[in-house]
Amino acid sequence: MRVTSVSILSEEVEAIRFDLRSTTAKSQYIIRNIAGLDADEIIPKFYGFSKDGTKRFYDFKLRQRELVLRIVMNPNYRLGETNSDIRDNVYRAISATRSGLLDLDFHSGGSTVARISGHITKFEAAYFSNEPELQITIQCNDPVFRGITPVILGPSDIPDANPIIIADDISTAPHGFSMKVSITGTLADFTIQDKAADPEWDFKIIPATSFLSGDDLYFSSEFNDRYLYMIRSGVTTHLLDRIEPTSVWPTIFPGGSQFHFSDIASFDWDNIEFHAAYWGV
Amino acid sequence: MELFKYNSASTFLGGEAINGYDSVAWTERYREPGDFEIVAKLSSGLRDFLPEGTLISHTKTLDVMMVENHQIKEDTDLDPTLTITGRSFQCIAEQRIVGQNWNWASPPASLAVSAYVLGANFTWIQAAELLNEHLETGTVIMSGDAVPLVSADHSVSGTGESEERTLARGTVLKHLLEILEIDDLGCRVLRRNNFSSLPGSNTETIFLIHDGDDKRKNIIFSTKNGDIDSADYLWSMKRMKTSALVTGKFVETMVHGAETGLSRRVMLVDGGDLDGHLETIPTGGTLTAIRAQMTIRGNQALSAQKRLALSRIDVSSTPTYEFRRDYNMGDLVSVDSSYGPLTTTRVVEHVEIVDETGESAHPTLEILEA
Numbered sequence: 088m089r090v091t092s093v094s095i096l097s098e099e100v101e102a103i104r105f106d107l108r109s110t111t112a113k114s115q116y117i118i119r120n121i122a123g124l125d126a127d128e129i130i131p132k133f134y135g136f137s138k139d140g141t142k143r144f145y146d147f148k149l150r151q152r153e154l155v156l157r158i159v160m161n162p163n164y165r166l167g168e169t170n171s172d173i174r175d176n177v178y179r180a181i182s183a184t185r186s187g188l189l190d191l192d193f194h195s196g197g198s199t200v201a202r203i204s205g206h207i208t209k210f211e212a213a214y215f216s217n218e219p220e221l222q223i224t225i226q227c228n229d230p231v232f233r234g235i236t237p238v239i240l241g242p243s244d245i246p247d248a249n250p251i252i253i254a255d256d257i258s259t260a261p262h263g264f265s266m267k268v269s270i271t272g273t274l275a276d277f278t279i280q281d282k283a284a285d286p287e288w289d290f291k292i293i294p295a296t297s298f299l300s301g302d303d304l305y306f307s308s309e310f311n312d313r314y315l316y317m318i319r320s321g322v323t324t325h326l327l328d329r330i331e332p333t334s335v336w337p338t339i340f341p342g343g344s345q346f347h348f349s350d351i352a353s354f355d356w357d358n359i360e361f362h363a364a365y366w367g368v
Numbered sequence: 369m370e371l372f373k374y375n376s377a378s379t380f381l382g383g384e385a386i387n388g389y390d391s392v393a394w395t396e397r398y399r400e401p402g403d404f405e406i407v408a409k410l411s412s413g414l415r416d417f418l419p420e421g422t423l424i425s426h427t428k429t430l431d432v433m434m435v436e437n438h439q440i441k442e443d444t445d446l447d448p449t450l451t452i453t454g455r456s457f458q459c460i461a462e463q464r465i466v467g468q469n470w471n472w473a474s475p476p477a478s479l480a481v482s483a484y485v486l487g488a489n490f491t492w493i494q495a496a497e498l499l500n501e502h503l504e505t506g507t508v509i510m511s512g513d514a515v516p517l518v519s520a521d522h523s524v525s526g527t528g529e530s531e532e533r534t535l536a537r538g539t540v541l542k543h544l545l546e547i548l549e550i551d552d553l554g555c556r557v558l559r560r561n562n563f564s565s566l567p568g569s570n571t572e573t574i575f576l577i578h579d580g581d582d583k584r585k586n587i588i589f590s591t592k593n594g595d596i597d598s599a600d601y602l603w604s605m606k607r608m609k610t611s612a613l614v615t616g617k618f619v620e621t622m623v624h625g626a627e628t629g630l631s632r633r634v635m636l637v638d639g640g641d642l643d644g645h646l647e648t649i650p651t652g653g654t655l656t657a658i659r660a661q662m663t664i665r666g667n668q669a670l671s672a673q674k675r676l677a678l679s680r681i682d683v684s685s686t687p688t689y690e691f692r693r694d695y696n697m698g699d700l701v702s703v704d705s706s707y708g709p710l711t712t713t714r715v716v717e718h719v720e721i722v723d724e725t726g727e728s729a730h731p732t733l734e735i736l737e738a
Contacts, residue, residue: 130726132726132727132728133687134726135693140693148724148725148726150725151724293562295560313370313385315385324382325372325385326383327372327384327385328372328381328383328559329383329561331563332427332428332430332566332692333693336370
């Protein structure tokens, strides 16, 4: 991932921005180092076998990420700024809102490519040095860097026939996705699998009574925002209890993934959405 | 493992995803109710999302558990944490008392405290009957006692001891566990489902009395294959008894095993509930009946013992066999340990843990024979 600048935001309001390519005398803050941007320790966890029992599936996880930013303060003395003034700006960012959550946005030129969120857990200031520095530590519950703007595929972007190939050339880590479909026929089940025949995995929803024409089905396998429900005649029915226990949740891998949907002629696409994900910067 | 809560607990439909927790420990057990622990930040909102009494499950299991406790821990150094705990749905049987199944709205004038008797039958049939008489719609006498869309059944075949059982007042769960222990049976919850490859019903949730499947020939956990990370075995005769002295208020009965001399080891069994309601020393037919009940009680206590006091086998995190796919709770499986021949074990517990490092799971196997 190419990154040219980093900014710290509180409730979408930018508090500090660091330029990584060049610093000028006007730069209030100069970043010395950001530790914790790499993937560090990746933990493989076995979670199941393929349907024929020949392959083991592993999930790869990172521990909670801790980012440590070393910042040099560079007040504009001609404008009357002091170290104290611009240090206070950073202090204010610790808890400028009730959530106290900060976003670290990584920019490439004019576009924001990834974001990670967390709380400041440590603030260290070197008060009596020639080059006044700050060191802040940000604890991030979700260790994966994620794209801000979702990739949205509309009905015209998704074919009506299998296989459905979702390309993702920007992510470096696997991630979930969300989708909405409108059912147009009667379906006893709704199944997603990796291949047309002899699939290695499948994800099968068997409702108490069949899906009917007019039902809208909503699905998400996004991190910390998983859901599965349908809306029939304005009534929402959650369906996690109707997922066959051997099911494997569909995931999009870096480069893209291929899915086969059962009875694909019996529903219309509304959209498929996902956020790119990155192990590190 | 994706946790969900039932939005409609009365119908066991509407499983809504539970998001925002930091860790989960989900433990299923063969006989005793399983339990769970969800740890989350107080700010997750899960306290409101999962109020006490909520029924939850996860997508890989048919078990259902009930939220029973919320605990908030505040520490000056840490974000307040919320710990939500509960037990398997069998715990509902703790809220029913053996003997409550009367028409209390219009009891007969002569209704006195009377023994609750399960007619002579196999233990698995008696266990299901005990549950149904206190929980099942149409079987309970007071309709308010019933839990809608819940019933008990069994999947045990074969024969066993068939005898009448007199139960003292106490929770249905306590007596259920006592009955299950006699023939080493378990109790599973099968949530309402229509999964073709799995047991259960599409119309109701079932308490299934079972004894697992015999998979000793196909499932062999082996130290040589790296299936076992560690194992501890302890055989003990310390608590093993061979005779029982059953003692009540007025009556005592000795139940002798075949062992004598050095091998005779006597236990004391409480039978106070069998004659505690009497005001005078019983005679005649009453005495004979109480002695017969005490003999049954003594035999039950003797047969419920196990030679093994302790065993623990930790199965590798990358096992050859997968729980629920290759074997299930209560199944008999083999362990090929390095100390001796193949050992028969029963899967008595399975723990699944989700935390920041992902999911992990391991079963606990209990050795059945020396």
